[in-house]
Amino acid sequence: MDLVEVAKKLFDEGVEVIIGYQGNFNVKPIFAKANEVDKLTFNPLCIYNLTNYLTMEGFVDKVDKIGVVVKGCDSKTILQLLDENAFSRDKIVVIGIPCNGVIDVNKIVEEIGEFREFKDNEFKIKWEGDELVVEVNGKSYKFPKDKILLEKCKVCETPNPVVYDVLVGNLIQQPHRKEEFKAVKEIESLSLEQRWEFWIKEFEKCIRCYACRNVCPLCYCESCVLERLEPEFVRRAVRLDENIAYHLIRAYHLANRCVGCGECERVCPVNLPLSLLNKKVAKEVKDLGFSEFLKPIEVGR
Amino acid sequence: MKALDKANLDKFVELLSEEFNVYSITDTDFSTDFDNNKALEILKPIKSAKEIVFPQTEPLFKFDLVGKEIVVNEKQNSTNLMLWIKPCDVRGINILKKVFEKDVKDVYFANKLNNTIFVGLACNNPSRNCFCTSVSITPYYKEGMDVFATSVNGAIIFEALTEKGKEVLEKVNSLLRDATKDEVEKAKEIHLQAENKVRRYNFNTSRLTWDSDVWRISEICLSCGICTYLCPTCHCFDIIDENYVYEGERIRIWDSCMYSEYTLQASGHNPRAYRLQRLRNRIMHKFVWFKEMFDEYACTGCGRCVSYCPVNISLIEILGGV
Amino acid sequence: MGKVIVFCCDAAYYGLNMVSKLIELPEDVEVVRVPCLGRVEFEAVVRALLDSANVVLAGCHENNCKNIDGSRLAKMRVELLRRMLEFVGMDADRVKHLEISTYEGLKLAEFLNEFAAR
Numbered sequence A: 001m002d003l004v005e006v007a008k009k010l011f012d013e014g015v016e017v018i019i020g021y022q023g024n025f026n027v028k029p030i031f032a033k034a035n036e037v038d039k040l041t042f043n044p045l046c047i048y049n050l051t052n053y054l055t056m057e058g059f060v061d062k063v064d065k066i067g068v069v070v071k072g073c074d075s076k077t078i079l080q081l082l083d084e085n086a087f088s089r090d091k092i093v094v095i096g097i098p099c100n101g102v103i104d105v106n107k108i109v110e111e112i113g114e115f116r117e118f119k120d121n122e123f124k125i126k127w128e129g130d131e132l133v134v135e136v137n138g139k140s141y142k143f144p145k146d147k148i149l150l151e152k153c154k155v156c157e158t159p160n161p162v163v164y165d166v167l168v169g170n171l172i173q174q175p176h177r178k179e180e181f182k183a184v185k186e187i188e189s190l191s192l193e194q195r196w197e198f199w200i201k202e203f204e205k206c207i208r209c210y211a212c213r214n215v216c217p218l219c220y221c222e223s224c225v226l227e228r229l230e231p232e233f234v235r236r237a238v239r240l241d242e243n244i245a246y247h248l249i250r251a252y253h254l255a256n257r258c259v260g261c262g263e264c265e266r267v268c269p270v271n272l273p274l275s276l277l278n279k280k281v282a283k284e285v286k287d288l289g290f291s292e293f294l295k296p297i298e299v300g301r
Numbered sequence B: 001m002k003a004l005d006k007a008n009l010d011k012f013v014e015l016l017s018e019e020f021n022v023y024s025i026t027d028t029d030f031s032t033d034f035d036n037n038k039a040l041e042i043l044k045p046i047k048s049a050k051e052i053v054f055p056q057t058e059p060l061f062k063f064d065l066v067g068k069e070i071v072v073n074e075k076q077n078s079t080n081l082m083l084w085i086k087p088c089d090v091r092g093i094n095i096l097k098k099v100f101e102k103d104v105k106d107v108y109f110a111n112k113l114n115n116t117i118f119v120g121l122a123c124n125n126p127s128r129n130c131f132c133t134s135v136s137i138t139p140y141y142k143e144g145m146d147v148f149a150t151s152v153n154g155a156i157i158f159e160a161l162t163e164k165g166k167e168v169l170e171k172v173n174s175l176l177r178d179a180t181k182d183e184v185e186k187a188k189e190i191h192l193q194a195e196n197k198v199r200r201y202n203f204n205t206s207r208l209t210w211d212s213d214v215w216r217i218s219e220i221c222l223s224c225g226i227c228t229y230l231c232p233t234c235h236c237f238d239i240i241d242e243n244y245v246y247e248g249e250r251i252r253i254w255d256s257c258m259y260s261e262y263t264l265q266a267s268g269h270n271p272r273a274y275r276l277q278r279l280r281n282r283i284m285h286k287f288v289w290f291k292e293m294f295d296e297y298a299c300t301g302c303g304r305c306v307s308y309c310p311v312n313i314s315l316i317e318i319l320g321g322v
Numbered sequence C: 001m002g003k004v005i006v007f008c009c010d011a012a013y014y015g016l017n018m019v020s021k022l023i024e025l026p027e028d029v030e031v032v033r034v035p036c037l038g039r040v041e042f043e044a045v046v047r048a049l050l051d052s053a054n055v056v057l058a059g060c061h062e063n064n065c066k067n068i069d070g071s072r073l074a075k076m077r078v079e080l081l082r083r084m085l086e087f088v089g090m091d092a093d094r095v096k097h098l099e100i101s102t103y104e105g106l107k108l109a110e111f112l113n114e115f116a117a118r
């Protein structure tokens, strides 16, 4: 069954709204009601982690039953959120999609090198084996997978959803990959001074828009420590030292919780390498054996 | 009109740096640490130029609990020179000027603006999200600039627009030559070419009503504030005291109407508690209320909010441009 | 020489108190008493570090914490923080965790003297 059929069936079964993707070129999240079911799509540009919306503005409490479309990486968030009792399991219907990897739309525009925006109906994109095939107005372009794939997808361990109620498409057979913390190890091999130099250059850029926090599906505290005035752990001024405080605290709060969906790094307007920080924490958490103490997410439970 | 051969670019910047703090374009922002050749190529940095006249964090004064002393932050005396600032960013500063100089003149802003010289550059190669021509400016809009430049093949041709601008060109006179007639013609051609390249939309602001359907897009907004922090015309700020045990500082920082905290009142009531209300506020402020007040849009068409919105919310779509 | 902030749990605090006649603490050392080390917010530690103070957390031995897990939590938190600091190129030795029982006040006081002189 394809996505739309699945969605139709779910609406019939009493799901009120499905959080999914819409558009071919201009891909956006959509909160689809039953009459908009035809808008739902999935293609390699569906980069967003939609589980973030489940915890926003008390959304789960307002609706009886919500459907949510997840890729492999996004599905891990659901497990983590359930572990934290963010909502009850019977409120949500997880529509899992085995995923071959996603891409940044800007990269395609860059590669095609055309100036104008494409209309949704003249644009087609899909995976064909190890190639990405893009069709624009009848013209077709091909890109090799490893050239265009998002970094996080290159080391993805779970292309198949680890939790789902309905599956759209077939499970993917993929050689087992393992996160090896390559980038983290690279930084670790630098000297203390070099590391400091690297990081101040990055931290100085941060404009503290807090997009990385807002987009994170696991940053959903109702009263965030950053908004607290008494005690004020992070001052409002946007300066190097306060930025460092912010980034240490953000990464730390996600210790053993971050599922590595990469959303924080993707949204950052000034391209801070936030995944590096997250991965470092993940690596140390593993090393220190925290996961025995604090409940780990059991992948594939 | 004067011309500078690009071979002399390094010397040109060097000469200017003797007298001014020269800021130019890097990938992220306007910075004193830039690459001469690259700065010419980059269309516009991620952050807008408003930072120079309206910094994200601006110290106003320091106070001290023990001596009961207040030290007002000193005025800036040196002059900044913004090299190759683009029309839309200058336009942004013109718009800020309207706001900060209405009724009461904001001294901090005025001081910074007076101490800044704008050497603008026409855009030869607009990007996919530029839409300046739809909000009544062009890729060669000059208002507010002191010197206006166009990059033509191997040379840059200059036109001084103000007294300050003349002084700047005077300063680097040794490197300049007269522009040839061909070059002047070519520049005009480039201007028109760029103007045609920018996508033009017919905005329909009448659809921006209080309970319009267009606001439904706010369902997917993350209220992250990227759109407001990167925008050259957004100007909301907050003034707060930062305390360090026995002393403190009053600073002005950017704020964003996209945050729920922004309108939160001490009583706990929040008039704009939902993302819908906040997105509506941002767009209506730019395209309806600002227009009523100053008879122009508070948008320069730079497209930053469209390019960098993490969930692809497009102002162009909201305004019915597509 | 920067300021040193010492978070002491009840046990370590009494320990320090008991030896206060025997050994003096340096001026820059500020002792903050907390009920249990497990309750020290790591944000507070970060804040102190960035306001250029050094931080010591002193609390019960790991299996001797009256709140069962407090000391262990603190130990893990400090260890993780130290590794992160190192990663971003800061001096990890500015944060220390010490296991101090009520009878080890002297050890703590001596350590603080040494630490503050560093």
Ligand code: SF4
Binding pocket: A071, A072, A073, A074, A099, A100, A101, A102, A152, A153, A154, A156, A157, A158, A159, A160
């Ligand atoms: S990380 Fe894995 S599941 Fe997630 S988008 Fe990439 S390939 Fe798909």
Ligand code: SF4
Binding pocket: A205, A206, A207, A208, A209, A210, A211, A212, A213, A267, A268, A269, A270, A271, A272
């Ligand atoms: S998204 Fe980027 S710029 Fe914004 S707060 Fe996070 S790191 Fe800073």
Ligand code: SF4
Binding pocket: A215, A216, A217, A218, A219, A254, A257, A258, A259, A260, A261, A262, A263, A264, A265, A278
């Ligand atoms: S910290 Fe970043 S990578 Fe980790 S869960 Fe949050 S958004 Fe995803």
Ligand code: SF4
Binding pocket: B220, B221, B222, B223, B224, B225, B226, B227, B228, B258, B308, B309, B310, B311, B312, B313
């Ligand atoms: S950038 Fe996009 S998601 Fe973020 S606040 Fe603006 S409209 Fe919302």
Ligand code: SF4
Binding pocket: B227, B230, B231, B232, B233, B234, B286, B298, B299, B300, B301, B302, B303, B304, B305, B306, B315
């Ligand atoms: S509203 Fe968007 S396009 Fe208009 S000036 Fe601001 S950032 Fe640029």
